[in-house]
Amino acid sequence: MRPYEVIHRKRDGRPVPPEAIADLVARYAEGSVPDYQMAAFCMAVFFRGMSEPELQALTGAMLRSGDVLDLSDIPGAKVDKHSTGGVGDKTSLAIAPLVAACGVKVPMVSGRGLGHTGGTLDKLQSIPGFQIHLPVERFRELVASVGACLVGQTDRIAPADRKLYALRDLTATVESIPLIAGSIMSKKLAEGIDGLVLDVKVGSGAFMKRLPDAVLLARTLVGIGRGMGKDVVALVTDMDQPLGRTVGNALEVKEILHLLHGGGPADLREVTVVLAAEMLVLGGVAATPAEGRVLVEQAIADGRGFRKLCEIVEAQGGDPRALVEPDRLPRAERVVDVLAPATGVVEAIDAEAVGLAAMALGAGRSRVEDPVDPAAGLEVWKKIGDRVEAGEPIAAMHLGLRPLEPPDAVAARLRAAWRIGAGPASPGPLVLQRIEEGVT
Ligand code: URA
16 A cells, blocks of 8 residues: 555544555655655544554564564563653662562663653663673673663664654654554564563653553553563553652662662652562562562562672673762762742642753753763652741752753752642552553
8 A cells, every 4th residue: 555545544534454554664664655754644643543453563563673682592581661751760770680689581671861751771871880782692691691681772673663753753743642652662572572561650740641641551552562462561650749759860879779778768669669569470470469569578678689780780891889889879069959938738749840950950861862960960858748848958959060051040940840838738649550451
């Protein structure tokens, strides 16, 4: 079917044969379908959506446009976790070692931070020497021997998605649930995994601000994964305030070290444990999430998670002394408190504004090619439901060497991000839904 006909059918809301979609994507990837036709197709999908067979075809074609890892010679189930992105969301740094310490292999291909959301790769790179680009053979070797390996994407993973995402970014077609779901799953399924736990964030700091959208995205992601024969489960989790108490790369690594030593903020610990427990179920070492939780908590309590993180860091060229003595991690020269403008109860926090403030201090980037400052970021002292006196610190800014904005301007934005009122207020549940069934 010619690209014109595919676009025409989709525009009018008529079904498109899955083979025609696969062909369109393959030809777009090789350059024989021009951007203007693909852009028209994306806009038609934006308004009309996609049926499950159409979406399977789109995802499969993006997946096949590049390399697909085969880890089948490594014994046992290989399970990864993917988060749709949030503020202070550092759970991967603890989940990979905890799950590996419990006997499930974790081949983790992560992303960089962009805009208000952070990325696992940037956090890992605040550990001196840590290598995120490894040859495929070394990746495979470390998954087999250490039990987990955390690397960045190569250009060879789903190149059609890379090209399509750039086009969507310029044509106002990013915010389409089928296109987002196909994009995420094409990259994840290229990792050679058997199972995947999805953490779909919802709230002021998430891509999806409303629960029905997050649930639909979660169900769509699960549907694609299951359609491709993988074990997939999604948890919809709260992102109405930063997770834990830190936002910024080295600060987040330090917070994870507290967690792996049995401490750390309760919300961060809970989300980490529930996601890791689901991975143990998919990996076949726990029969239920409750059983998985017990195993994960044991791996925290007896220090196996921390030791596994040290092993991973050492195997990937990092300096494990930075984990034993966290003062060796990058540290900001100046820390400046942000003071509460009023007395009352924290009723809400605009988590996206907090993420953007951390970015403005140098902890994040607005363009993929920008550098980040590992020491820059924020500590969040007052969270939803906390009482606060006017003039008391609600947050602390760790000033990077090259802030994108003057600290005073960032402090003003942070003060505006906290809504302080008469209360009472309390945070919502951390896990809003667990989704095992895809959209049919
Ligand atoms: N993340 C992705 O990988 N793809 C999208 O389309 C949106 C977010």
